[in-house]
Amino acid sequence: MKKEVPFKGIIAYPITPFNESGQVDIGLYKQLLERLITSGSHGVAPLGSTGVLPYLSDEEKEAIVTASVQQTDKRVPVLVGVSSLTTERTVHHAKFAEQAGATAVMIIPMSYWKLTDDEIFRHYDTVAEQLSIPIMAYNNPATGGVDMSPALLKRLLQIPSVTMIKESTGDVQRMHYLRRELGEEVAFYNGSNPLALAAFATGARGWCTAAPNLIPELNNQLYEAVSNNNLDLAREVFYRQFSLLQFIVAKGLPRSVQAGLRIKQLNGGHLRAPLQQLTQEEYTQLEKLLGQ
Amino acid sequence: MKKEVPFKGIIAYPITPFNESGQVDIGLYKQLLERLITSGSHGVAPLGSTGVLPYLSDEEKEAIVTASVQQTDKRVPVLVGVSSLTTERTVHHAKFAEQAGATAVMIIPMSYWKLTDDEIFRHYDTVAEQLSIPIMAYNNPATGGVDMSPALLKRLLQIPSVTMIKESTGDVQRMHYLRRELGEEVAFYNGSNPLALAAFATGARGWCTAAPNLIPELNNQLYEAVSNNNLDLAREVFYRQFSLLQFIVAKGLPRSVQAGLRIKQLNGGHLRAPLQQLTQEEYTQLEKLLGQ
Amino acid sequence: MKKEVPFKGIIAYPITPFNESGQVDIGLYKQLLERLITSGSHGVAPLGSTGVLPYLSDEEKEAIVTASVQQTDKRVPVLVGVSSLTTERTVHHAKFAEQAGATAVMIIPMSYWKLTDDEIFRHYDTVAEQLSIPIMAYNNPATGGVDMSPALLKRLLQIPSVTMIKESTGDVQRMHYLRRELGEEVAFYNGSNPLALAAFATGARGWCTAAPNLIPELNNQLYEAVSNNNLDLAREVFYRQFSLLQFIVAKGLPRSVQAGLRIKQLNGGHLRAPLQQLTQEEYTQLEKLLGQ
């Protein structure tokens, strides 16, 4: 079976904006998604960490999926986050995404209890059996609570529809291992913003990032430089965005993007508690980083 | 304001059992809870990690709370876990618990995004404002994803209804800090099973544990020895249960308790996916540890 | 073969004082050692970390050993640190200590390169073959650079003259493992000051500490309370010294003891570079902790 790998380049993560009374603002969401597409992202990824997936009710998640597919209208591929704590809920959301027209789904084995390798494999396998679109397996111990070893990721790739791996540990050695253990053809993606240059250097196929909400040109230029085999330019472009990448990771992607949009005189809506706005000091720092 | 501290000694955590078709089995739950009470636990704590709180729907959580209060019938105090990712859901469940008759609620600041200290304080404060029963603040980076510093815990204790702290990092130094920073009268509880002896030695007021599902006598004897100022006996009793405590933590509390009940020829019901039963090898190990 | 275990209780670590021109001050050293003995320590341990072993030349080390045995004059047992980076130098110093009249030697597998378990075993075994006094194996990853697993420590105990283990990781679980894996009769000692209470609770036979240079009465009272099976008193006495124990570990034992002696209007001599005196702020903190 030929592995279907529909993503490469800059895969942009929209935030989920809320209105003043705390409800998801679908109209505003569509505007923010449109900006990501028209500014040159090669794919979009609703319901990631940036989109505060775990803070949404089932109905809210479904509204976001439907809006994403409609708004994108096949201009770029759509990667939908469907991670849930139980297997049953994960299947439910994955099937919804497929029926709504998503290109692929992304699944992190969210853990409250530390899951065994067998439990994680069974989790992915159960979802895959009921799905016909590809799956991106996502490793991010910091948010998911589970650290999938390269050996486990290799095992997951035996499931035909698991065709992509997103690595967010921020450890470049993981990418070396993946490439050595899984072969040159494995499609791995970087999810750690400050690792963008090193990850592309090691052969990452794409960069999953919330940064295009704020600095799409710099993000795109980095990918183009790498694609053109121009390391010197890639390095230069990377260092021009490094401080911002660090900032948005340190302060949290939804909080930073929401404030950054305000700084750029765009509407980023409201956050959902317990998340709170950046402090004034953080806001001022971000203004400087955005050159405003 | 006098701080109300309704818990001490052995605070027992029931599992949430499922039937073959994957639904919560309330009848069986009541039987398991009854065993914890009649075997001598000084309090019970439904909807903890052991009770797979994050895997349950809102309706299931509410059914467990109602059943717990009814079955306990004021023989021992009832501590209900109400942690949710958003503040709004936490308030909802805390109010339900209070109305149902719970003695106190336990809240861990569940995190997907790493919350700031201000966000965590606001989270607790918002819940406390709408509640009149005491709150136990729970620190467990391994499951909650957030590590609250002693300084933050000190700040939380300024909220009048936050009267108890549960520490599950497994680091005995944390308890030294808590006692030094918060004074001799601070009510802290140990949630790390293999730390039971050391925690009581440092002055922990109680032990939050799933072990009474399997070895209630040994758990109670440890507390009694400490209460009687008999360190030599406490040490001896602790080492008799240490290997089992390590095992249930290493293999996961719901999985271990469910299997252990089976070994003791009791009905522990089924697990909810992604959790899977112990492997045969693990089961055999547990049989030996339970002396069966 | 009966294991010879000559140490228990409070094992006190003297500093190595220097004079103004940077040479070891043997006369002052003897005075400081005498204070440790007459204030009630159950053993003394020259050339530990507190005695800046790695900063001394071979001649200086030998002068300290000779002075220690003479001054102690068999009133308490003497444990001499003989750790060196190469096996050859370790054998040399261990034989010197034995001939000078030391009761036992302490060896940490100092590492520049991370040694394998086989290399460490061979290191101890080579020394033991040329020695007839007992050896205390010392585990302290923070200063030695190697973390010996409980399994390796168990293997080391197969060498007849390795009869004692000193654990300084500060992790009380290590002591639980040692006791379970090695049996109730294993002689283990705690080398982590802030763990003193918890370690005695778990069954440590002694406490290796620099604290008797400053607060011998409190150290002795803790051991007596534990020996008398009085946990409540032990806890109370421990919390009275906890802040000081933390301080001397955080700021470094030689620096803290040297300053503390000055505060107590005693002569602690000078330090050897790169070590520098406490800052004025640290000095003031220590004054408060010593109640002066």
Next chain:
Amino acid sequence: MKKEVPFKGIIAYPITPFNESGQVDIGLYKQLLERLITSGSHGVAPLGSTGVLPYLSDEEKEAIVTASVQQTDKRVPVLVGVSSLTTERTVHHAKFAEQAGATAVMIIPMSYWKLTDDEIFRHYDTVAEQLSIPIMAYNNPATGGVDMSPALLKRLLQIPSVTMIKESTGDVQRMHYLRRELGEEVAFYNGSNPLALAAFATGARGWCTAAPNLIPELNNQLYEAVSNNNLDLAREVFYRQFSLLQFIVAKGLPRSVQAGLRIKQLNGGHLRAPLQQLTQEEYTQLEKLLGQ
């Protein structure tokens, strides 16, 4: 003052070979050093970790320095490791190296006690005052026991003769910080073998490595590809050596190089205890990695 930076590219670390009776074999050392020079290294670095600096007596160190300068005969620059635990010994060895004709010295703040930032700064400053050749400050917590922050490294660069930084933490983010904090012109070098590609991508000026003892062509090709701004080729060349780089780090550089030379039918001499030869299994692995 213009900062003098005499190193770039591949900086090769020779081992220190011993003869059967355990003495340094200077004749063999010169042969091994000659191989490093003639195979194209851009600099050589005697008395590094690879050269087991801490296992040598003062006389042995001095013999190695003299032999290195003679054998190199100005064909490439010579970087001499002079790290010692005390400041006095570090000054001694640095002055010896300068007088013998070394190009620069490398200093890691070897620590037994965790040194404060002030102690480390004073240590470097004291050495620099007595020296007229440049100093490379070396950060390697794994062997040196101290982790110098980017802020401290920035402070060290205020000392005029500290002109180069070697980073061996293996964390690519450190290099991003260094470049951002210290400016584009800071000369930093990578000392973590598996990070070679990522480090060059981020702008490292050289690679300090023992690998040229075994695979000099691949090491040189990586540097050339980067210098030619050919990322695709650099990536390809890196993956051809990655498994070997990992192996020599995991098993220890002196042990791996000594065995690898034997596999290549060259004489690597003997090791000094506690170091022991590779096991048979490790040796067989290394044979495969070297394609023999």
